[in-house]
Amino acid sequence: MKKVSLFGLGAGLLAALTFTAEPASAQQSTLDIVKSRGHLRCQLGTPAPGWYMLSDTGKWSGFDYENCRAVSAAIFGDPDKIEVQSVTSAVRFTAMANGESDMLSRTTTWTLFRETQLGLDFTTVSFYDGQGFMVLKDAGIKSALELKGATVCVATGTTTELNLTDYSRTNGLDIKPVVFEDSNVRDNTFFTGGCDAITNDKSSLASTRAKAPDVSIFKILPETISKEPLGPVVRQNDSQWKDIVQWSVYTMIAAEEYGMSSTNVDKVLAETTNPEIKRMLGAEGDLNKGLGLEPKWAYNIIKMVGNYGENYEEFMGEKTVMNIPRDGSPNALWTKGGLLYSPPFR
């Protein structure tokens, strides 16, 4: 806090210059701010394959970005009214706290500390990740418990590194971590034999593998040594805004459960007799009132962004570089043995 007080002088001067005694946290709802601004400020990380990707034409896309598109579609009826704020993880929470970003959707793990101490609210889980290990197939290792005395490449300053040391101590493995700041350097070190194994969230291991000169020689070990529930985050104390983001994600999950996708939603709307689907799509009732949105908000999400399965297929599925199998993973619907479960639209 020392630095803050040093700068307090300068900041105070500036605040005085603006002649406003009004504090930054004026109680104006985020929805109103977003509506009057005309676009959503969506915080993503620096590009990561699958999650939030910048193309050579300067367009953003990705699994986490779809959450922002869903919220934009719900509010504006247009999924692309978004200003992307792509910042390093070092400043992600301050950029939320100071009001710069309206929501954060960037592979951020839901933890008790973050939810209670950083002025944030985690809305829901949109992806269940977990830390794992990747090794060379030739090494003949079948389980992470065989990594006794191994050197493991890991990114520094992350929960990944802490999980690794915890796992090593719990199981008496005496793992020697080799830490890296830059993920490219870490991956190249692993490819060129600088470590016996590499550890990261399993989804990231998939993208690391996709970078390798020869993809077929690597194997991701079955153990998952940590829980990494990832999902969108909003500022604390604005429950209406939290509800909007939360239910935008639920809409995509429920749409898949009820067999609605971007291609057939019009047909379903015309033909359905299911009252819950009618309520959801805004044909009956007034579920939108509580959220402060148009009646067609959920319809817009499904029509313009798609259901959860479509997005998974597009960014994480077998045809992508990520190639993360969904069946049997926690990211399957609850009806198929996974953990994805939307509360009822009632």
Place this chain on the structure above:
Amino acid sequence: MAELTHTDAVFTPKPSQPPPPNTVGVVGWLRKNLFGGPFDSVMTIIGAGLLAYFAYGLFQYTIVNAVWEADSYRECLDVTQGAGACWAGVDKWMNNYLYGRYPDAEQWRVNLGGIILAVWLAPFWFEKVTQKIAVGVSAVLTYPFLAGALFLGGDNGLFMQAMSSVALTLFAAVWLNVAACYSGRRSLGAVLVQVTGFAGKDDRLYKWVYLAAFAVGFVVAFIFQSTWNLAPVQTTNWGGLFLTLVISGIGISTALPSGVILALGRRSKMPVIRVFCTAFIELFRSVPLITILFMAVTMMPLFLPVTLNPDKLVLVIVAVCIFAAAYMAEIVRGGLQAINTGQYEAARAVGLNYWKMMTLIVMPQALKLMIPNIVGNFIGLLKDTTLVSIIGLYDILLMVRASGQDPKWLGMHTEPMLFAAFVFFVICFAMSKYSQHLERTIGGGYGRR
């Protein structure tokens, strides 16, 4: 005994012996500098071997084994197995490296802005042109507004419109002045006075002529720029080398003037000014740039009302300018210390006041001494601006890193970095060479390499 004749006494020098063949020419130079003894020879051979090894490796990687046409990094890898560069990806991403996410259709505005600046400053290198200081000052003070209006597009309010009109007027004036100088007149001012028929009149009336001419130019420029209809481009879409140059360019051009003011303030005899300047310099010099950036971009908005909503890029530029000014102030102060007290006393003795003493006697000498340091600082600043990537501005470095995360070009890491290194080298080396040129031309007796 033969009589000595007159001719016998004449000394006819023999042509001098040529130097031993192994001390001149290439061979001589090699013997003297590279193979002066056994130790030197061994070191030369080892050094040359290492150099050749790396040069060969680099050549193989960047040229011989490189792939120039591909649609994904995987295709490159299939061809080279990682032994050659994949320039195809760099080529595909080039637009992002240079302009960031600036819309393709609007990139001509960035190019035009660059060209205007180059043309504006070109008269510096014309020998006959007078009033070069006015050229520089007008560009530094008003060009940013014109460039801002051009790059931002949309409606930026009356102030920006007025300032860019001023810029356009001054830009025209600079080139009319060039034309005047090359048609044998002394300056644009002289031509104006002559044309309006004030030539023989009182000198004090001239300034009204200049003002009237400026007013006419301003009105024309204002009408001209109000016909522009540029699509707005938010600063969040600025990026790449363009953004790097915007931030460092503004930082560099404001650093020297503000540094001079701070340095003079620190040496001032007036206690309030001295304490303020000293505190400012010491505060911002003692804090790393990344901290200042972090404070400006993420902490400052906490103290401001939500409605004020300052532009992130503006905050960054202000932070960089403050940082650069604090460093520059100490360089300038160093230069001022180097000027002998006799110079100050002599200036006072001939009756110059403080400002005349500084601008006519002290600063010209001090600035010459400071050139290497100033340019070194500019180069450092240019490279320091890459820190803005941490707070999420897509400068060239962050773009370069982002390109390797594009699924199509996943793993492309070395090639874009080499490209960025090349770009920075070209810019910094050019600055360094220009500073050496300045030292030789204006450094006079001080200029030694």
